[in-house]
Amino acid sequence: MARHQRVVIVGGGVIGLLTAFNLAADVEQVILLERGGVGQESSWAGGGIVSPLYPWRYTPAVTALAHWSQDFYPHLAQRLLATSGLDPEVHTTGLYWLDLDDEAQALAWARQAGRPLSAVDIAAVESHVPVLGGGFSRAVYMKDVANVRNPRLVKSLKAALQAMPNVTVHEQSEVLGFVREGERITGVNTVNGSVLGDAVVLAAGAWSGELLKHLDIELPVEPVKGQMILYKCASDFLSCMVLANGRYAIPRRDGHILIGSTLEHEGFDKIPTQTALESLRASAVALIPALADAEPVAHWAGLRPGSPQGIPYIGPVAGFEGLWLNCGHYRNGLVLAPASCQLFADLLLERTPIIDPAPYAPAGRL
Template sequence: MTVAEAVHKADIVIVGAGLLGLLSAWQLAASGRTVTLIERGRVGQEASWAGGGILSPLYPWRYDEAVSTLAHCSQSAYPGLAASLKDETGIDSQYNRCGLLILDAPDEGEAMAWGQRSKAAMESLGREQFAALEPNLSDSFQQGLWMPEVANIRNPVLLQALKASLIDNPLVRLIENCEMQGFSWAASKINGLETSTGRIECAKILISCGAWTAGLVEQLTVQVPIEPVKGQMLLIKAEPGLVRHIVLSEGRYVIPRNDGHVLVGSSIEKTGFEKSITEQAKRSLSDFAWHLIPRLRDYPIVKHWAGLRPSSPNGVPFIGAVPEHENVFINAGHFRNGLVMAPASAKLIVDLMLGVEPAINPQPYGLER
């Protein structure tokens, strides 16, 4: 049940209801634990809402092995996750294995070698072949890399499904408009949180506050270098079939939705914690989309928004307990790949919190790595 009043005692408290916090609550409740999830604003309105929903790193071969491991495990988990949330709530997150077409990658050799090593389906395509896949592409591209198994999900709908599931779960208490303001202490031990609606005493705390995480834990013994990196996106109201697959070129992409809308992403801007949208980014993203698929010029841009990615060194998230405060855990810093890494990342932190041997080696994600 969503409650407005302060909670004074809880077993596990999760701070931050983006995808990472929601999935961690969902998994903890699935293992029989009672959880309180607090969110400063409304559930799922920040990066997890703003993202494109591509369930793969954009150029997966360029990433640290630690990112690939979480992405790979999550990719296997997503179809089951979407199906069980649909069964539970009736909400369809529109998991869609639409495939990813990468154009004119300068490092195709490395890509193909990575594809073989990691057993990812990947094919090199000549112009005629990729034009057959995506007939409305402009003719200015020479080479394609086709990854047929890459999927997309409607992340805002996935967040709604998770919220609906958690609200109905008697083991979960979800409190919106409740901001963590600091830790509460008994001698040198952390025994709870100070929040905008009162004090919460609890045994374990998980901080999953995305781009805002570093500021919340700076009084502890560990520094997590997570910074906000703004990304702007556009939505074009086109027709079903005009764009058939996710298409990526020079770091930017278009994503088709089942209803014909096309997302265009994204800018990368270090402007602190502000989320303004700019005419300059709108022009640059629309020019990109029109250059890629000239027919998109005939359709209106109906939405423009920005979100703050939680950037971390090499995009490897921090997942683990805080040294010297073993009842405080962090799961944050997923940068550009938080949606694709989320299920495995939540599973890892939940295993660590419950003292279960994790399936993934936690060392590369540790806070003192």
């Protein structure tokens, strides 16, 4: 325990914030450094579906984290509400997948994984979701899928951390490199000076690979741009999440509806484009024709931390004592955060891990 009295976390997205939240009770001091404002990047930009978009297309490594997190999210939301007074709004609506090419594979995966996914008659979907567009012929449904209102989750985590006496959050504090003593990483250099610690945790999302270049470590995490649009409707307008042709509609409790998202390899460019706006509006209207007469109230872009097969890096970096990773969650950062951050805390604090940590270990993957 004594080895990790002071933990420095680089990155203030949901992964960094929740890592800090999970460690705070067991270490002497946690210092979180964020180059901008906490949770303003991928964590803010995503849709917050508490499931991979197509869970059956992922490796068992991603599935293991997803299942643990899905089951834990309601508990996390209650705990954050009690701690911070801010509700992350975990909203269980269920999710319809329409006209899947690999429906048989999806249903076989659900039987094997014990998840409640089933084929449903399209007439039943139309009756449950009256605003749904025509032209769909098949559907599968999972009833317990929730979405979390990610900006509220970020605000709730930030408030919870600010209430903890041994946690310090430094925003506008960009990390420029690492402090190294021989084989050991003992801290980071920031725009505001050096910050030292017994453990340095890199949770910098799409920027993690760039930071590790300072140590000549090749981390295959790169920015993948995603654009989304938002509508405001009546609170009872859309009762359920729907997904077709890779695009989804997500209802919030207050009637906001998110439509997403694009998948673009454009480096660190985050500028929303007219092309994407038109494409997203077309998807919105195909899913929900009534939106043809509505104007989006917002349009934005974010950068996902793309990684091979979407498997995050969680654990210590061999040859660099004191350096740890919790990054590279690609499209599923919000989905996988509770499990990833619990697993990370287990490894750092040398507790029995919640799931087998081997698939996520940086060793052998860098």
